[in-house]
Amino acid sequence: MMRGGPRMAMRGRGGGGMMRRPGVITHFPFDTGVCRDFGFEESRDTVFSDDVLQDALLKRNNELSPTPQEQGAISNLVNQVQSVLDNITVSPGSLDACTLEEVRQVGSYKKGTMLHGKNVGDIVVILRTLPTSEAVDALMDRVSEELSKLGAVYKINLTEGGFEVAQGKTASVQILVTTVHQNFGKLDPTCHLSPDLSFKRVLQLLAAGLLLPGSVGICDPCEGPHVRIQNSISAEDQDAVTSTAQTLLRVLAHGGYKQVLGFEGNSSIASVMSVWDGVVVTPGPKVYEKPNYELPSALLAQTEENSEANGDDQGTHPHKDPGFI
Structure with a gap:
């Protein structure tokens, strides 16, 4: 089915005008908060007060939220890795195996939805070149070299989608390697990710x-x-x-x-x-x-x-x- 053909014909000056969209039958749901203005009395729960529920919600939120120590550890590691990758993008130096197009933070850390005990940040590296295994290895070695200059101890391992930078058990950053969409048709599973x-x-x-x-x-x-x-x-x-x-x-x-x-x-x-x-x-x-x-x-x-x-x-x-x- 040619989606563009019939629609394009209808949009022309002589084609009958814009294509009409289906109408929407809308209604407002029954809301006790709004209906109080129309004579409905407000219901009250006599089992517990709102303060009890509020305290329970705050307690549960604290249990799910990362501790200040976790937030500080992951923030420092993400910022350091991001800075290293940004510098490589601008000044690749001797890195000939690949060329970085863009570095972008994604995932729960970026969105502020990280949970307690899951102290992992995610960074996507988009290559301008093809994501060969050699390219990922070379990029990982270069990141490891630059991080070692900062004086901290890091552990870097290859993963299924790129590599991971870990700082003890307190924080880790997943580096997810991909390529620009123009290269998708050139990917070969025998030599690329x-x-x-x-x-x-x-x-x-x-x-x-x-x-x-x-x-x-x-x-x-x-x-x-x-x-x-x-x-x-x-x-x-x-x-x-x-x-x-x-x-x-x-x-x-x-x-x-x-x-x-x-x-x-x-x-x-x-x-x-x-x-x-x-x-x-x-x-x-x-x-x-x-x-x-x-x-x-x-x-x-x-x-x-x-x-x-x-x-x-x-x-x-x-x-x-x-x-x-």
Whole structure:
């Protein structure tokens, strides 16, 4: 299906104008906080006071939050590694095996959501060159050399996606190495970092609900930066994509990569129970249930009038579909 062809034709001056989007039937949920203004009395809990709940929430927050010592250790290590990588980007010196394009902090430390006991920072290094094993080794050696000049003791090890810089057991930084998107078609699994990580990551994101209602989703490359790709997918299909990704990810975890890639078997593994080395993988049930109801004629007429006044076609937006339970 050519997504660009029909849409481009409709956008021309003689093509009938902009394509209309489905209308959205909105309603405000029943909220006791708002409804107090309309005569509803405020309910009160006589079992415990708000102070007790507040104290419990603060206590739990303190248990989950990293200690000041943990925050200080990870901040110092991340800043030192970031500074070293920035200097290598600007002045690579004798580093000929690779060229750094960008260094970016990501993950829980960057977002301020790090948990107590998980003192790990994440830094993505985007190479302008191909991420060969030799390039990663050379970059790791250069980072180790620069960090040793700071006088602290570090332990650096290769990992599946790059390398890790650890300072005792107090803090560590994961260096995740990738390349610019222009090089993706040139990757060779025999000499570059394995592409299976990207394949697994795509399934993980879909299985986590990337395309479900309320998710940030993915920008539609055919529409623009403010239109999400799931806007054009029905709620039923959103549920099917998520459920299928969850099942395939479980099959993949138990060695069924040939079936997932279509080399063996058929597509029934996404919908039928299968067994992998004694482990039973059962596809999850559908969450979406298509609503079966009719609006009162008066409300339906009013909705159609509002849609026409707003220039929208009658329909239900997938993000507002009531079928998700």
